[in-house]
Amino acid sequence: MRFWLLKSEPDVFGFADLVRVGREPWNGVRNYQARNFLREMREGDLCLFYHSNARPAGVAGVARVCRAAYADDLQFKPDSKYFDPKSSVDAPRWSMVDVEPLIAFPQVVSLDALRGMAEWEASALTRRGSRLSVLPVEPEAFWATLDAAGLSLDEVAGLS
């Protein structure tokens, strides 16, 4: 199993929204590096759900990949802001996965807190100016984040 981080603006779609809907296609990713990571995801992989443009910015919970990458439907919809006229059904340019909520953190583990953890030092997330919205997370960083959220690691391991 691999670990990932997904960014979302809570004003648009936060972890509470994921809990409300139960399952969500992670569409609208229009960056090649992020897309490539989406395509590496497998069902059962765990994702830290990161709130960007929030106060504080940080990880709000854990989601699970419940469907591996498939074509992002919005790229074919002319009315969508994510429409891509250069993409085709035969060779879709953009992909999405489906995710479902697993654990809501009692409180957000802030970006500030992550920056204070040695496990996050090498990550693109904590690098200044990083805008990547889908990125891999080292297992150590994943578990350190859950620990910082006050969650029992054994309990979480049992869930996943």
Place this chain on the structure above:
DNA sequence: GCCAACGTTGGC
């Protein structure tokens, strides 16, 4: 293939 201009992201 270079690079300036532009639009977007996202912390603050």
Place this chain on the structure above:
DNA sequence: GCCAACGTTGGC
């Protein structure tokens, strides 16, 4: 709201 950082576009 500001603005630094970054990715993309398009003229040449």
